Amino acid sequence: MSIIIKPIITEKITKDGEVFNRFGFVVDKRANKIQIKQAVEEAYGVSVTDVNTMNYRADRTVKYTKSGLIAGKTSAYKKAVVSVKEGETIDFYNNI
Template sequence: MSIIIKPIITEKVTKDGELFNRFGFVVDKKANKVQIKKAVEAAYGVTVVEVNTMNVRPDRTTKYTKSGLIQGKTNSYKKAIVQVQEGETIDFYSNN
């Protein structure tokens, strides 16, 4: 089971990474904090201090088109905010 699905790269999470050493990841819905901590430490070689998780609900949308009313929704997912030890960082942009 792959715990980490992808990193979250937004302005807010990037600013948190620069100021507070916090990085965001989309993770498996069934993963707990201990599994997430071990997966991040193994994948990026950093020491994790704290893990916060949240379940993001799906957004529902309604569009009015020529062909009629179209309803849809986005997928739900689990998000993890990981704080690494002071002085360490995770570089998502390196080509290693």
């Protein structure tokens, strides 16, 4: 099971990474904090101190158009904000 799906690269998360050593990831919905911690430490070679998780629900929308009603839905996902040890960092752009 692949725990980490993709990193989150937004202005807010990038600022948190620079100031507070916190990084965001979209993770598997079934993963717990211990599994997320182990996956990040293994993938990026850093020491994780704290893991916070949030479950986002699927949002449903209805659009009224000339051709009628169009129903849509965004995907549900789980987000993890990982704090790493001070002095360590994760570089998403030059990770080879």
